[in-house]
Amino acid sequence: MSEDADAEDLTHTTDEGDVQMVDVGDKPDTNRRAVAAGEIRLQPSTIEAIRDDQVGKGDVLATARIGAIQAVKHTWETIPMCHQIPITNVDTDFDLREDRIECEVAVETTGKTGCEMEALEGVTTGLNVVWDMVKAVEKDNEGQYPETGIESVRVLEKEKRPEQE
Numbered sequence: 541m542s543e544d545a546d547a548e549d550l551t552h553t554t555d556e557g558d559v560q561m562v563d564v565g566d567k568p569d570t571n572r573r574a575v576a577a578g579e580i581r582l583q584p585s586t587i588e589a590i591r592d593d594q595v596g597k598g599d600v601l602a603t604a605r606i607g608a609i610q611a612v613k614h615t616w617e618t619i620p621m622c623h624q625i626p627i628t629n630v631d632t633d634f635d636l637r638e639d640r641i642e643c644e645v646a647v648e649t650t651g652k653t654g655c656e657m658e659a660l661e662g663v664t665t666g667l668n669v670v671w672d673m674v675k676a677v678e679k680d681n682e683g684q685y686p687e688t689g690i691e692s693v694r695v696l697e698k699e700k701r702p703e704q705e
Contacts, residue, residue: 571649584639604667
């Protein structure tokens with residue numbers, strides 16, 4: 541906590557120091573959108589196997605899309621102070637590069653709180669699914685992953701627009 545902040549400034553903590561969920565009941569519903577991105581570094585041979593649909597576990601990107609969408613829908617169950625929000629749309633995009641896959645997840649909702657945590661959960665789970673699908677070909681002779689890594693996970697944008705009446 542910064543020197544300027546005190547207990548009154550903490551939205552997830554009571555005056556007694558107990559953790560609490562923020563009450564958003566009085567906030568108006570707004571249309572919200574958040575976009576997050578990240579990437580997974582892979583060996584070029586793994587990227588080629590994905591492109592050629594030659595990964596033993598199946599269609600890597602189709603499975604990763606499903607995982608990303610499922611993660612978005614279940615964010616409130618994994619992030620302790622997250623509200624359950626009505627997800628109105630999820631867009632996933634996976635871009636295969638020479639030595640990595642870039643993932644972008646856009647989430648839309650109409651509600652009282654934002655959806656950037658949902659977008660981040662979609663990205664991280666989507667990339668984790670890619671790793672799980674390709675781990676057999678990414679391992680080195682000692683069973684390690686020296687070239688594999690999930691990186692640069694971030695929120696690219698978030699926006700809020702009042703509902704039209």
